[in-house]
Amino acid sequence: MIRKAQGKRMGNDMDVAIVGGSFAGLAAGLMLARARRRVVVFDEGQTRNRFADAGHGFLGMDGLAPAEMQRRGQSDLLAYPTARIERARVTSITARDGGFELQAGAAWRAAKVILAHGMRDILPDIPGLTEGWGQWAMQCPYCHGYEVADQPTGILMTGPAVPHHLTMLRDWTHDLALFCNGHPLPDEVRAKAAGWGIPVYDLPVAAIRDEGQTRTLLLADGQEVQRAVVYLVSRSEPSCDLAAQLGCRMEDGMTGPFVSVDPMQNTSVPGVFAAGDLCRPMYGALFAAADGARAATAAHHALLFNDA
Structure with missing residues (x-):
């Protein structure tokens, strides 16, 4: 059971919206929540590693079931009062008035967006x-x-x-x-x-x-x-079309297309960042979590400096 953040309930106007609630998305959310920013993580519960009995190589969680690894990450994030997790699918993201409008059951608005929804395997x-x-x-x-x-x-x-x-x-x-x-x-x-x-x-x-x-x-x-x-080695593709909706530049990898980012996870669209399997040709939970932390740092700096 995912518990809501403690304290006064926030509205649907956020500093950063994160699409995807696995390693990259939760790591990004944690960094932003620790910066006391209002952050929402949208999670459908369809992690890429859900078919495996256990995940390995992740410090402190080696051998745990993927669902338990995700639960621990959610618990860490939701200890912070400015963080939310929503069990919802984001169906559209539109740039508008210097920010972004998202549809995920309800209408949401965020100043910045981090795409961390991962890839799907094509066997x-x-x-x-x-x-x-x-x-x-x-x-x-x-x-x-x-x-x-x-x-x-x-x-x-x-x-x-x-x-x-x-x-x-x-x-x-x-x-x-x-x-x-x-x-x-x-x-x-x-x-x-x-x-x-x-x-x-x-x-x-x-x-x-x-x-x-x-x-x-x-x-x-x-x-x-x-x-x-x-x-x-499976073929792979983004698990949804949000990057395409936003017009993010893509690259062709050995197993399929992925979102192009710079060293700080900036996509080609200002205010949109990407993290995890979605934006790298080499996959892995540790890589994804590191990407998420880096994307969060870049998004926070953009909130502080780019919009000043």
């Missing part, structure tokens, strides 16, 4: 894969590799790029198999795999069956290969 259309996402199908060995180390592991190619997991994952397991999924494999990568004794399967993966302790990857020719864990 290959392979039956059985979506059901395992965040459990036995994963993207980041830094986040989850320790817990599944030394298990039979598959690397599923999702595009023509050289699969960097082929090299990385050897620090977690030597029982690897590479599934090209119909994508061409450069000769030098094929030679590297052969030198390491890693089998390569070129045909598309038609389906994946979860059989408890193992998963069976069914290839297009009917061949079946068993693995315990599957790594892949």
Whole structure:
């Protein structure tokens, strides 16, 4: 249960509105609340890591369930009387009269906006894969590799790029198999795999069956290969169109578009900042929280100096 901020209830006119209530958004809110600014965090509860049983690598919260990590962050934020969390989806943001108007069930106004709503993962259309996402199908060995180390592991190619997991994952397991999924494999990568004794399967993966302790990857020719864990790099896109509504400049990353920001999280639109997975090609909770703190600092300085 999210409790409201203590003290006199605030209206819907805020210094900073933050869209997204995960690591980046909560870190940004905390910094601004400590600066005694009126801040609202809009949160739909759809964090990107909600499919995983535990989050790892975050100091002080290693191994906690994502929902518990978020709850602790919310509790920290709501200890400050100028902070609010609203369970609402922001459907539109419009620049008007030197500030921004937001629609999120009700009308809101804020002097500055921080976009921290994150990305959504786009998985290959392979039956059985979506059901395992965040459990036995994963993207980041830094986040989850320790817990599944030394298990039979598959690397599923999702595009023509050289699969960097082929090299990385050897620090977690030597029982690897590479599934090209119909994508061409450069000769030098094929030679590297052969030198390491890693089998390569070129045909598309038609389906994946979860059989408890193992998963069976069914290839297009009917061949079946068993693995315990599957790594892949998903495509990604912003989880909503608010950055596009505002006209924020985008960049093309290896896995999809993301919002372009400067070193202090300023977007191309004055008064709009972005933080977390939404504005970086490399994802992670620690990175997102750091981005949020930086965006909050920049927004606070903009309130103090840019508008003076």
